[in-house]
Amino acid sequence: MTKNEITFPVICFYRHLLRIRNDWDTLVTTTTAGVGNGMFDNMLIVDSNGKAIRVKSARKLHGVGPFFGYNIFLNQRIKVELTFDSEPFQMLTDDVRKRVLNSFQKRHGWQTRGDFDELKSSVENASTVAEIIRLVTS
């Protein structure tokens, strides 16, 4: 799947966590610590149309920004090349919803929001992947 085939924003699942990325550039920009922390390992990317692809791993291409991307903590902002583990496939809204609800359950941080119950209810009633993405972005 090339970047032109993806409809942004996308939702990325890894472990019990999720990320929203609004464009290709931010999708492939991270830090060396991010790669080291396994952010891209077995990541599942689902675009706004429900088209999904699994990432096997990420490889550093080059630093980004001033000082080759290094900050004072010596953590480097980098561009990565994604290695995909599968061909793109279509995901149902319900499958995406299950993954998000699973994150709600397993990732403690969600429940520290003041509007968690409303958010959860909204996700449960969402009819499209795009709507789910919009909800968790808010």
Add this chain to the structure above:
Amino acid sequence: MFTRLNKWFFFLSVAAFVWLPRADAMVHPMNSPAQVTAAITQALFPEVEQGALIVEDAAGNLWMAEYVGKNPYNGEDVYVLSPLGLDYVTTEGNNVFWMIEKDSFWYNPDVRKILVGTVSGGEVAFNKTFGAGTGSLDLLKKYAEHFWERPGIVFSLAADISGEIAPIQDLTIKDYIQHYVRDYGCATIGEYRGQFQPKTVGEPGKAESFAPVWGSGRQAIYDVQTGHYVWGTVNTVMAASDVFLVKAAATGIAKGAWKTGGVAWSTVRRWMGKTGRAEARQELHHWAIPQGSWGKNVPNVIKNQPWNLMPMESLELHDAIHGWGEMSKAERLMYGTPDWFKALLISESGRVGNELRDQGQNDQE
């Protein structure tokens, strides 16, 4: 993330700039003849004994006196406290050298090595310039090591003495003084007795040193006035941290520092929103005592309190702080602790440093 980083960078920069201009002024207070002349009006009048190399004033401060000639105004001997920024005494063969500011600033035009005499059997025979007397090498070394611990170098004169000084300046001392007084120099005139008060703010007392802002601020000013620029910087940063701490404490108290009544998470979360501490969409990070894992054993009344809750700017920031995102360990520590806690760490570290420093000074005495 970068906004928070910049805030700290800005904070440290301001702290540095607060004292740097003053430090520069202290390093070169008397560069021009006019400034040297002006310094004489702020001269010291210690108890000087003619011919002595090291003199001690009534306040117990140590000086090196150098004879510069007769005062044509009243015929009395005129001494100049040799304006030596003496760091330590060293020997090379039989020669005894007084090293001036050898280990001080990276760039320091005042650094000098002055031959003060020769040593034999532990006794120093001073050169004529320094009184031509004799003295113990060990004592001389002690004087040198403690030279910079004397009180501030800027003093005021009693009014009656100031009036007598003026003609002396014009007739004699001006010519001499420019040759003998270094940038740090203080002049003294033999036989005169004057009352002088150090123009330092004085060190804060024990209890006073624990007063936020005031204690560290006063210590910072005192350090700069007495030439301890590194400690001046440390205490300036401490004072700035204290300002932040006091502000954070005041804000916290105004909003309710401690949640009483219901402390179940849902109740506390609503209360955090109502008191304006966190928006509804924001996640809260239990930074010191986690809500899960070992924190489950800690009662809600302790862990579900404002001091332990940090509003998160984003979901990603929260994940990163937990080690599931783009931050390194150092960044997690930096961004995963509240600003008031970092300020408290800086402040308390500085206080411990000051305590150790005082302890060291007491031990030396």
